[in-house]
Amino acid sequence: MRLVDKRTRLSRRDFLATGGAAALVVGTGSLAAPSGAWSMEVTTLQPATMRTLIQVSRDIYPHDRLADHAYATALAPYDAASAEDVSLKQLLESGVTDLNAKTKAAHGVEYVQVGWEGQRVALLQSVETTEFFQKLRGDLLSGLYNNQAIWPKFGYEGASADKGGYLERGFDDIDWV
Amino acid sequence: MATQFDKDDASLAVVVGSGAGGGTLATALAQAGIKTVVLEAGPRYEIEDFVNDEWEMFNKISWLDKRTTSGSWQVARDFPNLPAWIVKAVGGTSIHWAGASLRMQDHELKAASTYGDVKGANLLDWPITLADLEPYYAKAEARMGVTRTNDIPGLPGNNNFKVLKAGADKLGYKKCHSGRMAVNSQPRDGRNACQQIGFCLQGCKMGAKWSTLYAEIPKGEATGNLEVRPDAQVLTIEHDAQGKVSAVVYADKSGQLQRQKARIVAVAGNSIESPRLLLNSSSSTFPDGLANSSGQVGRNYMRHMTGSVYAIFERPVHMYRGTTMAGIVTDESVNAPNRGFVGGYEMETVALGLPFLAAFLQPGAWGRDFTSAMDSYDHMAGMWLVGEDMPQESNKVSLHASEKDKHGMAIPNVHYDDHANDLAMRAHAYERGRALYDAVGAVRTFPTPPYPSTHNLGTNRMSEKSDDGVVNKWGQAHDVENLFVSDGSQFTTGGAENPTLTIVALALRQADYIRDQMAKGAL
Ligand SMILES: Cc1cc2nc3c(=O)[nH]c(=O)nc-3n(C[C@H](O)[C@H](O)[C@H](O)COP(=O)(O)OP(=O)(O)OC[C@H]3O[C@@H](n4cnc5c(N)ncnc54)[C@H](O)[C@@H]3O)c2cc1C
Numbered sequence A: 001m002r003l004v005d006k007r008t009r010l011s012r013r014d015f016l017a018t019g020g021a022a023a024l025v026v027g028t029g030s031l032a033a034p035s036g037a038w039s040m041e042v043t044t045l046q047p048a049t050m051r052t053l054i055q056v057s058r059d060i061y062p063h064d065r066l067a068d069h070a071y072a073t074a075l076a077p078y079d080a081a082s083a084e085d086v087s088l089k090q091l092l093e094s095g096v097t098d099l100n101a102k103t104k105a106a107h108g109v110e111y112v113q114v115g116w117e118g119q120r121v122a123l124l125q126s127v128e129t130t131e132f133f134q135k136l137r138g139d140l141l142s143g144l145y146n147n148q149a150i151w152p153k154f155g156y157e158g159a160s161a162d163k164g165g166y167l168e169r170g171f172d173d174i175d176w177v
Numbered sequence B: 001m002a003t004q005f006d007k008d009d010a011s012l013a014v015v016v017g018s019g020a021g022g023g024t025l026a027t028a029l030a031q032a033g034i035k036t037v038v039l040e041a042g043p044r045y046e047i048e049d050f051v052n053d054e055w056e057m058f059n060k061i062s063w064l065d066k067r068t069t070s071g072s073w074q075v076a077r078d079f080p081n082l083p084a085w086i087v088k089a090v091g092g093t094s095i096h097w098a099g100a101s102l103r104m105q106d107h108e109l110k111a112a113s114t115y116g117d118v119k120g121a122n123l124l125d126w127p128i129t130l131a132d133l134e135p136y137y138a139k140a141e142a143r144m145g146v147t148r149t150n151d152i153p154g155l156p157g158n159n160n161f162k163v164l165k166a167g168a169d170k171l172g173y174k175k176c177h178s179g180r181m182a183v184n185s186q187p188r189d190g191r192n193a194c195q196q197i198g199f200c201l202q203g204c205k206m207g208a209k210w211s212t213l214y215a216e217i218p219k220g221e222a223t224g225n226l227e228v229r230p231d232a233q234v235l236t237i238e239h240d241a242q243g244k245v246s247a248v249v250y251a252d253k254s255g256q257l258q259r260q261k262a263r264i265v266a267v268a269g270n271s272i273e274s275p276r277l278l279l280n281s282s283s284s285t286f287p288d289g290l291a292n293s294s295g296q297v298g299r300n301y302m303r304h305m306t307g308s309v310y311a312i313f314e315r316p317v318h319m320y321r322g323t324t325m326a327g328i329v330t331d332e333s334v335n336a337p338n339r340g341f342v343g344g345y346e347m348e349t350v351a352l353g354l355p356f357l358a359a360f361l362q363p364g365a366w367g368r369d370f371t372s373a374m375d376s377y378d379h380m381a382g383m384w385l386v387g388e389d390m391p392q393e394s395n396k397v398s399l400h401a402s403e404k405d406k407h408g409m410a411i412p413n414v415h416y417d418d419h420a421n422d423l424a425m426r427a428h429a430y431e432r433g434r435a436l437y438d439a440v441g442a443v444r445t446f447p448t449p450p451y452p453s454t455h456n457l458g459t460n461r462m463s464e465k466s467d468d469g470v471v472n473k474w475g476q477a478h479d480v481e482n483l484f485v486s487d488g489s490q491f492t493t494g495g496a497e498n499p500t501l502t503i504v505a506l507a508l509r510q511a512d513y514i515r516d517q518m519a520k521g522a523l
């Protein structure tokens, strides 16, 4: 059968960018991958807030084959939206502050510094019903999975009408049933 | 130049809604020489405007005006403001539908007599039988080009179908094929053959799938007897001193109110909007809403027993390639009460793209349990389970006590409690679905809960007697002789089958009746 190539079609440098948000370099008004492969400007939210949101997002929808960049892309619209909407900014900033407070009480460090995924997930479970968590989860659902750039990683091919559909491209090519 | 009728022309048939029911009725009336205007709440898109993108199309053409929900159904928890997936555009939900076109069975039209007394169910026999419907089923199948009828070959089975078929064979099911689909397996009626694009639920770019948008309405317009007025949401239906309907009031694109006079009015806004409109049209003569002397308007809301089973296999499937629903097992759509419930269900292939699967596989889920399933997206097969649910008087569409839409019309609330029979059927269907996939070596299976309702039925039901329902066997209101209901809200009971073929057959039958009654001067 015709398979979808799931290899990352990016430079080696970018490939190296995969990793936990703790490694991201936080500057004034920006975040960057340690390799320098990508960076992100933030003007309304605190860069440290964005870094935490990236880690929280990965912990909500963990896909080991996705680089941090995929989560950052899903979250990027929050920065501009927060400029327009003070209550959104407040929700995100205070959500992260509360999560960090909980984390400090339990582990003595901030959320992104908790090294074990299991411990971070337990923290998220304790805030699962908050408006902060539910808003983030709901927005990620489309922000993450509706990003065409990551579809090949899942073997999804997206639009097909422009390629003539699958009539000649494997609609019935299953070879194991 | 497209036909334009005068708003003061009181000789017109006015049809509310241009979907499967309204679009077909209006076209058939125009073809019979009856001047008809369709008022459609949504805009008019054409095939060029369709895109192969799930969220983009959803956001572009769905009915997203606020609705509320109540009741024990899981949809109320997962999608509290989206009880139903319905299109607001010329063509209605026939743009998004998958095309599965099945006839109801004789016993399903006699649900009360066949199933007997089912506690809590408001069962009734239809006032028509399969024999009454058969000639119109035949007409509808020919018109829509349903595969496996009229010598039209079946569609070729795609990967998702092949998995279904292999499992069905292993379980000993005898009736599994690539479906009766209103999708061209070969060019027909000026429309292309299916190219296996796989975005059937986003609008068919080939025009291979029947939709009133391009397979009916243009034919009606070509007669010069049909005007389709988009961006026209009907807010109330008015009547004269004799209690006959005389006009409708609608909001145009700019929100201005307009009044269109009418000789007859046919309501086809789908089973949430149609009762909403009747309830919103109360007057001193009809204090509980138009045509509601029975108190049944909005009640007996049905949405089919539904659910899906997705399964992950060791090897790839690519379920998203090809026609979304061209695959069916009909062995379970019999009435065999020894299974622990009355009525039956169908098992049909279904595939969602990655974005929709993320939203619908396990609504609300997060963490590795969920994402590990998504990681196996290309190794998944999927089926949709659809069966008869019980009409219950308390399951209803009603007007919200305080909230109004932008035109000042009360928004609808949709209340639904699963009946014990529905729950027993769903449990059985999930189990059989899992067994089917297990038989082909599934490594993990998921019982996916119902999506927002795609099949909305029963809220203006047909009945022999005027105190049991809203319309008679022609879909004509018991209380108002020149008012008709022309969509799935007429259904007395739901049957196991996807409803659209029956909606179209009823619309064609109603068109003949209206033509004959007008010719006799009775309307
Ligand atoms: C994803 C999906 C897949 C489906 N697949 C199948 C399938 O395979 N087989 C099958 O049989 N069925 C299927 N269905 C169901 C099918 O689409 C419906 O049964 C059918 O379209 C209902 O026809 P209708 O005329 O009652 O309503 P619709 O087609 O929904 O049309 C109603 C129209 O009325 C308009 N309207 C509503 N209120 C007003 C108002 N007040 N004023 C003016 N206009 C108004 C709406 O905007 C809409 O355009 C599917 C549905 C969905 C969503």
Ligand code: SF4
Pocket (backbone or CB within 6 Å): A165, B183, B193, B194, B195, B196, B197, B198, B199, B200, B201, B203, B204, B205, B206, B207, B208, B209, B322, B323, B324
């Ligand atoms: S698979 Fe066939 S029916 Fe479905 S959208 Fe494509 S061409 Fe149309």
